[in-house]
Amino acid sequence: MKKTKKKSTWIHSFCALPENEFLCEVDKSFIEDDFNLYGLSTTVNYFSECLNTILQIPQQTIYPLEIQNEIGVETKKLYGLVHARYIVTPAGLDKMIQKYQNTDFGVCICVKCNEHPLLPIGLFDVFGKSKVKFYCPCCNDTYNVPRAFPSYILDGAYFGTTFANLLLMQIDEHPKNEFNYVPRIFGFQVAPAHYVRPTEYKDFFGRKSFFHC
Incomplete structure (x- = not known):
């Protein structure tokens, strides 16, 4: 038959379209x-x-x-x-939790987060204000979505400001990174008062500067 x-x-x-994978x-x-x-x-x-x-x-x-x-x-x-x-309803959250746990939204670029899964968020609930951003629950920071993800063109209002926090409450996840970078010169720890983070230098164009909001 x-x-x-x-x-x-x-x-x-x-x-199923690549730009709508989120x-x-x-x-x-x-x-x-x-x-x-x-x-x-x-x-x-x-x-x-x-x-x-x-x-x-x-x-x-x-x-x-x-x-x-x-x-x-x-x-x-x-x-x-x-x-x-x-996606803020029980049925919608279940689908997005599965995508989150499958790392469909990528992982955090921050070394100390140890490739923790990211979540798509909107900075506004109003359409046309901002594109979708990445949120890392581990470092509690937001990042621009790289162009390597076709979904970078999506409007942030498609996810809104409530979804990510509601999802994390639903799965009761409170990740915390244990890594703490200690600056050293020739093996000796640098005193905090004399240390300036590289991202604070005027002409620094590090990796995070391209993605950080």
């Missing part, structure tokens, strides 16, 4: 609930058309190519904003 191939959904195809698949039932979409109709142009695209409901109107392109852009925005609401 021939097996019928399961038809891919818009949500699955969208999240996003999880939002349950269709969550998007179908009007309560979860409250207020988004004033934020997203062509809201109904975008929602129909995500839910794969045929459009009633045929639009010119220019408007179709705009609907495509706004559909991505709508999904991202819905995603921010979904």
Whole structure:
């Protein structure tokens, strides 16, 4: 008996794109609930058309190519904003915890963090204010997402300011790095009063300066 191939959904195809690797698949039932979409109709142009695209409901109107392109852009925005609401629910947190534990978001570049997994965060909850950033729970610092990650283009509002802290509370994780660098010259410890961190030199262009917020 021939097996019928399961038809891919818009949500699955969208999240499978390299630039969307930080996003999880939002349950269709969550998007179908009007309560979860409250207020988004004033934020997203062509809201109904975008929602129909995500839910794969045929459009009633045929639009010119220019408007179709705009609907495509706004559909991505709508999904991202819905995603921010979904990942603070138990179902959404479970999916993001799995990605976090699989290091899908990369690991911290700080040596003393010993490659601790990172989390994507937004510095603002409003769309268009800032791109997604990395947060390390170990050093409690934020970093710009390197271009090596295609998801660096995502808006920070797709993750928001609440998600990362809620996730860490959920898994009850309180990482702490034990490494403490001691500056030495020819084997002798340098007195703290005479030591200036390299990143504080005027002409220093170290690795962290490229990624640090």
